[in-house]
Amino acid sequence: MADGPTDRLAVAEAVATASTGSYARIVATLIRVTGDWTLAEDCAQEASALALARWPVEGVPANPGGWLMTVARNRAIDVLRRSSVERRKLRELAVLTLTGAEPEPGKAGEGEIxxxxxxxxxxxxxxxxxxxxxxxxxxxxxxxxxxxxxxxxxxxxxxxxxxxxxxxxxxxxxxxxxxxxxxxxxxxxxxxxxxxxxYLLFTRGYDADGEPAFADEAIRLARLLDRLMPGQPEVAALLALFLLQHSRRDARRDRDGNLLTLDRQDRARWDHAAIAEGVGILARVPADGPYALQARIAACHATAASAEATDWVAIAEAYDRLAGWQPSPVVELNRAVAHGYAYGPAAGLALLAAARAGGALDGYPLAVAAEAELTARQGDRERAAALFRRAADAHRGAERRALLERADQLS
Incomplete structure (x- = not known):
């Protein structure tokens, strides 16, 4: 442990980081050994609360996640000791197995990971x-x-x-x-x-104001699932998609923490080992399938030497096929943007208008931002700036700042 009192803001950030990274593991482990969902969640939350009280005085431990797990486990034991005698003996014995040897994560046994x-x-x-x-x-x-x-x-x-x-x-x-x-x-x-x-877990971590630990956890679980089901192409494709998307994590913001669009990112800062792994995984995956198509779109971006060298025609064709597999307003929105870059902004705006015809994209801020970008590329800077500001009104944090910055550039 660190010596002396620790700044409370830094401690709060340390607790938040450790809790985010360890919450699912603590809850999952306690559910397995106790069978009690509420107890598992309560103990995980109480461990975080205790960290906020003790770490400013005792210092942040060398292994924050392990500290939280130990506290949560001990709290579960205390609760079970006070429950009925019949249940207590069985449950406490199960909880105490946490201190014993645990199989190495990722190793399969009798068909299970x-x-x-x-x-x-x-x-x-x-x-x-x-x-x-x-x-x-x-x-x-x-x-x-x-x-x-x-x-x-x-x-x-x-x-x-x-x-x-x-x-x-x-x-x-x-x-x-x-x-x-x-x-x-x-x-x-x-x-x-x-x-x-x-996919939901990864997206929550990859969002502009998301928690990166969620994306890391999604990648780890996808690797486990890929080992469990090596013959399932969509499992491999999902892992490839995660790796290709996450490869840009270090280049998505400038020094002030502002979001950078794909065309403004320093590609030298991308994780090229992750890109190579993702592309290698895609080589053994059939061309079609919803996750395979999304991964191939991500690969087009990740392997382009520059924004100008991006193969937008291939991306547009992939979105055409994806719309057949996974018809949805959001896919149609992305398809419109891709066509706008591949065949000109007028083509993109036409597809966007068609996608909006049913009303599914009404008020959707990403649709407004897409219209703004296509409008800017068509030359109407004043209208594009107004649309970017309208899209910003529905966002907060880094995404809002990025949209307002884009509007200011056009004004």
Missing amino acids: VDDRLRLVFTCCHPALALEARVALTLRTVCGVPTADIARAFLVTESTMTRRLTRAKAKIAAAGIPYRVPTGPMLAERLPGVLAVL
Whole structure:
């Protein structure tokens, strides 16, 4: 531990970083050994609260995540000791196995990968749960998203979302949903939902104001899943997509923390080892499939020597195929942008207008920003600046600053 009191702001940041990186691991491990979702989450949160109280005085430990795990485990033991005698003996014995030898993460046994977080993802994605419940439970338990934020995303009150999460966890217990990675046909059946969750986890970490630890965790879990299912092309494609996207993480901001668009990034700062790995994985993946097509689009960007050398025609063609696999307003929006760069801004604006025809993109800030960029490329700088400012109104943090900066450049 560090000597003497530590600046409270620095400690708060250390606690936040450690909690974000360790929350899912702590919760997943405690669920496995206790079978109690609420207890696991409560103990993880109490460990973070105790860190905020003690680390300013004792210093930040050398292994913050390990400290949080130990405190959470000990808290779970204390709670179980005070529960009924019949349950206490079994549960306490299970919790104490945490101090014993643990199989090396990533090693398979009897068709399963020994990793608590991957087990947790498969449990959250069980088909017995409604889709909304799967997404909400994954956001809360795997991603550590606060219940209030999840409630806002679902347009409900925090108390309503709390009840929904409680019901989902109760259903897992009542239905006897096993806390494990399935095997055989059940594994293939559950795979699409799990891939969607990993995509969600990565996106939360890769967003402009997201937590990078989430992206790192998504990559780690995708590697485990790829080892578990080496013959599944979409698993490999998802891993390739993550690596290619994450390769730009160090070049996405300037020295002041402002976001840099792809054309303004220093490509020498990209992680070229990750790019090579992603491209190598794609070489063994069939051309089509939703994640394979997205990975190939990312590869076009990652392997271009400069923004001007980007193969926008190939990207536009990939989006054309992706729209067939995964028709959605967001795919159509990205398709419009790609066509705008490949065939001229008028072509992009025409596709964007078609995508908006059904009203699905009404008020969507990324659609407004896309229209702004295509309008700027068409030469109407005044209208483009107004659109960028309108898009900025729906954002905050780094994304808002980037959009306002783009508007100022055009004014």
